[in-house]
Amino acid sequence: MPGYETLLFYKYVPIADAPAFTAEHLDFCRQLGIRGRVLIADEGINGTVSGTAEQMRHYRNHLHADERFADMPFKIDVCDGHTFEKLQVRYRKEIVHFGVSSIDVENMRGTYIEPHEFVQMKDEPDVVVVDFRNRVEWEVGRFRNAVVLPIDRFRQVPECLPLLEPYKHRRIVAYCTGGIRCEKATAFLRSKGFEQVYQLHGGIIEYGKQVGGKDFDGKCYVFDHRITVDVNSVNPTLISHCAMCGTPSARYINCANEVCNRHFICCASCSEIMEGCCNNACRHHPKKRRYDGTGFYHKKAVINAPHF
Numbered sequence: 493m494p495g496y497e498t499l500l501f502y503k504y505v506p507i508a509d510a511p512a513f514t515a516e517h518l519d520f521c522r523q524l525g526i527r528g529r530v531l532i533a534d535e536g537i538n539g540t541v542s543g544t545a546e547q548m549r550h551y552r553n554h555l556h557a558d559e560r561f562a563d564m565p566f567k568i569d570v571c572d573g574h575t576f577e578k579l580q581v582r583y584r585k586e587i588v589h590f591g592v593s594s595i596d597v598e599n600m601r602g603t604y605i606e607p608h609e610f611v612q613m614k615d616e617p618d619v620v621v622v623d624f625r626n627r628v629e630w631e632v633g634r635f636r637n638a639v640v641l642p643i644d645r646f647r648q649v650p651e652c653l654p655l656l657e658p659y660k661h662r663r664i665v666a667y668c669t670g671g672i673r674c675e676k677a678t679a680f681l682r683s684k685g686f687e688q689v690y691q692l693h694g695g696i697i698e699y700g701k702q703v704g705g706k707d708f709d710g711k712c713y714v715f716d717h718r719i720t721v722d723v724n725s726v727n728p729t730l731i732s733h734c735a736m737c738g739t740p741s742a743r744y745i746n747c748a749n750e751v752c753n754r755h756f757i758c759c760a761s762c763s764e765i766m767e768g769c770c771n772n773a774c775r776h777h778p779k780k781r782r783y784d785g786t787g788f789y790h791k792k793a794v795i796n797a798p799h800f
């Protein structure tokens with residue numbers, strides 16, 4: 493049986509006539525027979541695709557042969573089969589929805605800080621580490637002493653500017669899961685007069701892989717069926733609690749009531765007792781789904797939609 497791979501990639505680079513390039517790329521992906529989701533915008537490309545190792549090699553070579561993407565890094569995960577059920581290649585206004593047009597990410601983004609540099613830098617006195625992820629993500633895991641933002645969507649970041657003003661004259665190091673959001677967030681900060689702006693290159697995931705994730709408390713939220721992954725093998729902790737009984741837990745489930753579908757932290761035993769529901773009203777709701785021990789419902793898997 494051939495091995496499969498999942499590729500994750502993005503690059504902010506101007507794409508002329510992006511709708512035409514999108515159509516062309518869709519044809520190429522179809523012919524190659526791969527699956528996944530690729531977003532193309534005037535500002536760049538962002539995708540995650542799966543296929544056999546051979547198909548994935550072909551895919552990488554194809555994009556690397558295009559001078560716009562010649563230096564684009566691919567994160568490669570080896571897996572047992574396809575990660576996706578279908579193929580989507582779409583044109584969007586932005587590869588990451590932020591809602592502020594005219595951000596020149598390519599030229600304005602913050603300076604990259606590599607994981608081995610970040611280990612030292614994050615504790616220096618004039619440094620402020622800022623988490624640019626959503627509440628649901630940082631509630632379950634974040635860097636110790638990081639500044640977090642009260643947001644449910646990445647596009648709410650501009651509203652939080654007043655919260656960051658006090659740090660304007662300090663060195664700001666931004667981070668997110670894999671780096672794509674920080675590119676835009678740091679460009680935005682610089683456009684608003686923040687002068688010393690940096691970003692953790694490759695995000696939490698690379699920090700975990702390269703230096704063991706020291707001082708990342710809790711777990712790292714991811715936008716697939718795993719929901720959270722461990723990234724800290726140096727000094728791991730749990731920072732979140734079951735919404736029902738308060739015991740330490742990082743176990744996100746979706747409420748079994750399809751109409752509610754609330755995404756919340758619930759330990760395994762409370763989930764059993766509550767039949768996967770967030771309260772008794774949901775538990776007796778006619779739209780309650782069968783709880784299978786995971787709290788993950790394929791059809792209504794809103795958690796799987798990258799909501800940033």
Ligand SMILES: [Zn+2]
Pocket residue numbers: 734735736737738739758759760761762763
């Ligand atoms: Zn519990």
Ligand SMILES: [Zn+2]
Pocket residue numbers: 747748749752753754769770771774
């Ligand atoms: Zn509910």
